[in-house]
Amino acid sequence: MAPRSRQRRHKKPPSSVTPMVVTPPTVVTSVPLTLSKPDPSIDALGFFSLDNNVPGLSQLILQKLNMKSYEEYKLVLDGGASVSGFGFGCLQEMFQKMEDTFRFCAHCRALPSGLSDSKVLRQCKRCRNVYYCGPECQRSDWPEHRKVCQELRLVAVDRLMEWLLVTGAFVLPSGPWPCLAEVVQGWDTWFSMRCLQLDATLDAVLGSHAMTTLWANVRRPKPDPDVLQGSLKRLLTDALSRPLTLGLGLRALGIDVGKTGGSTVHVVGASHVETFLTHPGDYDELGYMFPGHLGLCVIMVGIDVCAGLTQSTSTSPLEPGTVQLSGHRGLYHDFWEEQVETGQIAHPDLVVAFHPGFHASPDLMEAWLPTLLLLRDYEIPTLITVYSHQELAASLQILVDLDTHITAYGANPFASLKPEEVYSNPNKQPVYCNAYYIMFLGSSCQLDKKQLEEKVDGEV
Ligand SMILES: [Zn+2]
Ligand SMILES: [Zn+2]
Numbered sequence: 001m002a003p004r005s006r007q008r009r010h011k012k013p014p015s016s017v018t019p020m021v022v023t024p025p026t027v028v029t030s031v032p033l034t035l036s037k038p039d040p041s042i043d044a045l046g047f048f049s050l051d052n053n054v055p056g057l058s059q060l061i062l063q064k065l066n067m068k069s070y071e072e073y074k075l076v077l078d079g080g081a082s083v084s085g086f087g088f089g090c091l092q093e094m095f096q097k098m099e100d101t102f103r104f105c106a107h108c109r110a111l112p113s114g115l116s117d118s119k120v121l122r123q124c125k126r127c128r129n130v131y132y133c134g135p136e137c138q139r140s141d142w143p144e145h146r147k148v149c150q151e152l153r154l155v156a157v158d159r160l161m162e163w164l165l166v167t168g169a170f171v172l173p174s175g176p177w178p179c180l181a182e183v184v185q186g187w188d189t190w191f192s193m194r195c196l197q198l199d200a201t202l203d204a205v206l207g208s209h210a211m212t213t214l215w216a217n218v219r220r221p222k223p224d225p226d227v228l229q230g231s232l233k234r235l236l237t238d239a240l241s242r243p244l245t246l247g248l249g250l251r252a253l254g255i256d257v258g259k260t261g262g263s264t265v266h267v268v269g270a271s272h273v274e275t276f277l278t279h280p281g282d283y284d285e286l287g288y289m290f291p292g293h294l295g296l297c298v299i300m301v302g303i304d305v306c307a308g309l310t311q312s313t314s315t316s317p318l319e320p321g322t323v324q325l326s327g328h329r330g331l332y333h334d335f336w337e338e339q340v341e342t343g344q345i346a347h348p349d350l351v352v353a354f355h356p357g358f359h360a361s362p363d364l365m366e367a368w369l370p371t372l373l374l375l376r377d378y379e380i381p382t383l384i385t386v387y388s389h390q391e392l393a394a395s396l397q398i399l400v401d402l403d404t405h406i407t408a409y410g411a412n413p414f415a416s417l418k419p420e421e422v423y424s425n426p427n428k429q430p431v432y433c434n435a436y437y438i439m440f441l442g443s444s445c446q447l448d449k450k451q452l453e454e455k456v457d458g459e460v
Contacts, residue, residue, distance in 0.1 A: 056111050057424055060101060092217040095160070099218075106130040106145065106426050107137035124149065128220055129156040130426045144427045151430045154234070155421045160218055161231045165239065169210030172236055173197045174281070177288045184289070186413030187237060190244075202229050234418040240285050241434045242274065244414035246298065246352055247289035249383035252408055253439055255349045262295025262318035266348040268332045268371055269356050271304035275327055278309055287323040294320045297346065300327040301335050333370040351375055353384045354434060359394035376404050379442035385412060385434040387420075392436040404440040412437045 103121050104111050110133045112121055121131040124138070129152040130145065132138040164170035177184065179193050191198065205211060206225055215222035222228075246265055250257060257263045267274060283298050290296070295318030300309060309327030318324055328335055339345040358368040375382045386392050392409065399406055412434050419430035 055109065056113070057104065060104075060111060060113075091213070092219070095218045102129070102423075103131050105133040105137050107141035108133060124152075126150075127153040127156060129153065129421070141427070148427055148429060151419045152421060152426060154231070155419050155430060157223055157227060157231045158234055158418055160214060161228065161235060163214055164205060164208075164210055164232075165235055167210065169208055170205045170232060170235070171201070172239060172285075173201050174284055175288070176291065181289050181291055187417065190240075190414075191233075202232055205232060234416075237414075238416040238418040238433060239282070241412075241414050241416040242354060243283040243286035244289065245354075245383070245385060245412060245434050245437065246283070246350070247286050248412065248414055248437065249350050249352055249381070249439060250290070253350060253381040253383070253441065255381060257290045257293040257296065257349075259294060259349070261346070262297055262320070263293070263349040264297045264299065264346040265350045265352060266332070267298065267300045268302065268351055268353045269368070270300035270302035270327070270354075272306060274354060275300050275302075275304075275306040275309045278306070278325065280325055283323045283325050287321065292321075294318075296323045298323065298325050299345065300325075301330065301332050303329060303331060305329045331371075333374055336374060348380055351380050351382045353382075355387060356384055356395075357386075357391075359386075359391060359398055365398070372399075372402060372404070376402060376440070376443050381439070381441050383437055383439045386436050386438070387431040387433065388435060392438065395438060399438065399440055400444075403444045405442050405444040406438060406440045409438040410436065 100112075105121060106124075110121075115121070115133055119133055121133055122138075124130045124132065124145065127149045132141065161170075173194050175197070177193055184190050184193055206228055211228070223231075246267075249255075250263070250265070255263065278300075283296075286298070287293060287296055297318050305327040307329075309325070328339070330338075340347060356364075356368055358365045358372070374380075384395065386395055396406065396409060415435045416433035419432060421430050422428035
């Protein structure tokens with residue numbers, strides 16, 4: 001099987017490989033919102049490559065979002081254009097248009113526009129996620145679809161429930177951890193630690209007006225409370241996977257967060273995925289993981305970092321016990337030369353790349369190479385994440401070929417538990433964000449190199 005590619009863009013022109021964030025204009029608030037998280041496969045292949053699997057899909061999405069072109073869509077994502085002009089009349093219409101972007105035959109790929117008048121696309125009744133142009137397609141597809149139908153059912157619920165996170169109706173539990181941080185080694189211990197607080201939060205959301213409004217507007221039956229609760233928990237792991245994975249890296253690489261002046265983490269190759277709708281408090285959980293820390297500064301660096309985050313960047317000094325989140329738009333090696341080497345921004349104690357995906361294509365590898373070599377040669381503790389075991393193997397091979405000194409790799413105890421559908425190819429096995437990690441530090445030939453330098457120096 002060909003490697004699934006779903007990496008973040010690092011250096012490509014905007015139209016080629018860009019994460020997809022569906023941005024429904026809304027009547028609820030004036031800021032652009034996202035309902036569905038970027039699809040992994042779209043990250044990799046780009047917005048227009050959706051058409052490789054389902055011809056015409058990219059146009060359908062633009063049309064449903066009332067946008068004329070990809071440029072317009074991108075502008076809204078960047079926060080450079082008002083979305084008010086696209087306004088939907090009501091919430092119901094918005095959910096309907098969102099759902100319409102999923103409407104194509106999962107078997108023959110027909111779009112509604114390509115069907116004869118007598119035919120309509122009908123949903124798989126089990127998952128309520130994929131569509132078929134008729135019983136023949138549904139029957140022929142079942143042997144494949146049955147393997148993922150169950151998981152896609154969760155995807156369909158999560159996609160709608162995400163609205164509660166976006167509108168702020170579902171606020172993640174926060175505050176210092178009520179136990180020794182060392183005890184929390186994964187989701188099991190995290191959930192039991194937050195148990196009391198979490199139960200209260202989930203009960204409040206389940207009984208909220210926002211929940212009722214949501215299901216009244218989506219034209220499908222409201223699932224049972226335990227299904228809804230499961231979804232909220234998955235969304236929570238998805239939101240907290242990134243800060244806690246940074247914490248995993250700080251822990252595993254033995255980084256001292258009691259350093260005077262605070263510690264700095266760079267998130268490289270950051271894009272819309274990490275920065276769109278990011279709030280200042282989103283990484284607070286990282287701080288609670290290290291009680292007594294002297295300040296943690298998280299800087300997102302990438303050419304697709306959302307304008308909102310770079311604008312909100314604070315210049316105030318890092319206070320002990322606080323987590324400061326900021327963004328910088330640009331390529332990492334440029335950022336390094338202009339900001340880090342000149343001393344304007346602190347040297348990173350840890351560098352993290354979420355799903356860099358350099359294994360996926362020579363183009364992406366070429367784009368990532370300067371950054372990888374820089375991290376290796378400056379001996380910066382680095383952590384990367386990947387979506388699957390297959391990607392783990394491919395990425396490890398590349399890092400070994402680059403002579404990086406790999407210190408650890410494996411399944412991430414703080415992986416997202418929310419399945420991600422491969423949007424334009426729904427029968428592909430769903431994947432999970434940050435499923436595996438790799439950590440490296442410097443070069444595996446470091447010793448040889450040092451010895452060599454000593455030898456050369458000695459000879460001079
Ligand atoms: Zn069909
Ligand atoms: Zn199904």
